[in-house]
Amino acid sequence: MADMNEFSLPVRLFLAAYPWRRINPVPFAASRKPLKDCRLALVSSAGLVAPGQTPFDEDFRGGDFSYREIPNDTDLSLLQEFHRSDSFDHSGLKQDPNLVLPIDRVNELVTRGRIGSVNHRHLSFMGSITAPGRLMKESAPAAARVLASDGVDVALLVPV
Numbered sequence: 469m470a471d472m473n474e475f476s477l478p479v480r481l482f483l484a485a486y487p488w489r490r491i492n493p494v495p496f497a498a499s500r501k502p503l504k505d506c507r508l509a510l511v512s513s514a515g516l517v518a519p520g521q522t523p524f525d526e527d528f529r530g531g532d533f534s535y536r537e538i539p540n541d542t543d544l545s546l547l548q549e550f551h552r553s554d555s556f557d558h559s560g561l562k563q564d565p566n567l568v569l570p571i572d573r574v575n576e577l578v579t580r581g582r583i584g585s586v587n588h589r590h591l592s593f594m595g596s597i598t599a600p601g602r603l604m605k606e607s608a609p610a611a612a613r614v615l616a617s618d619g620v621d622v623a624l625l626v627p628v
Contacts, residue, residue: 479555489600493599497624506621509587511611514561514568514628515550516592518542524550528598533607537614538590540571551628553596561628568628587620595628 472480499506515524517536524532531552538547544565549558566572569590577583591611597603615623 475555475571486598501621503583503622504581507585507587507619508574508583508618508622508624509615509618510569510571510574511615511623512569512592512626512628513551513595514592514626515552515594516547516565516569517550519546520591523545523548524552525596526550526552527587531597531603532594533597533600534568535591535593535607535611538569538573540586540588540590540594543595544569544571551595555596568626570626571583572622574624584621587615587618589614589618590614 472483475483516538517523518538521536524534524536526532532550546571547565549561549565550569551558551561560567569592571586571590574583574586578586591614593603593607593611
């Protein structure tokens with residue numbers, strides 16, 4: 469876990485003054501069936517964009533609250549990353565995109581019989597959204613509807 473002293477002074481000041489939201493109770497739904505029988509989708513906050521997609525708007529005040537659909541058969545090396553935070557080293561994401569969208573790893577788990585199937589698409593949001601109101605009211609419910617319409621049983625959240 470990171471220590472606050474690892475961040476620059478402006479980042480530490482921002483984090484100290486940020487109005488963190490508390491959600492009580494934390495949303496949770498127990499699975500009704502074993503993982504080996506479930507369809508899984510990935511939801512990442514790495515700000516990934518597939519070839520031909522519109523990039524996230526890095527200048528959107530408070531963070532671009534939209535999301536991108538990433539096909540399961542996407543060549544991960546072709547994804548572009550638009551995570552807006554400068555508070556961490558992004559080089560690992562470029563070296564191994566499975567760190568932030570583990571498509572290869574979940575497909576391996578399907579092959580091993582640990583997961584029933586992997587959805588044909590995954591979702592990527594921009595990370596470090598400092599004004600999450602529209603994300604919570606518009607984008608997140610829309611994304612949930614997309615995954616529900618695909619018959620997704622389990623979403624693996626990959627926060628970045």
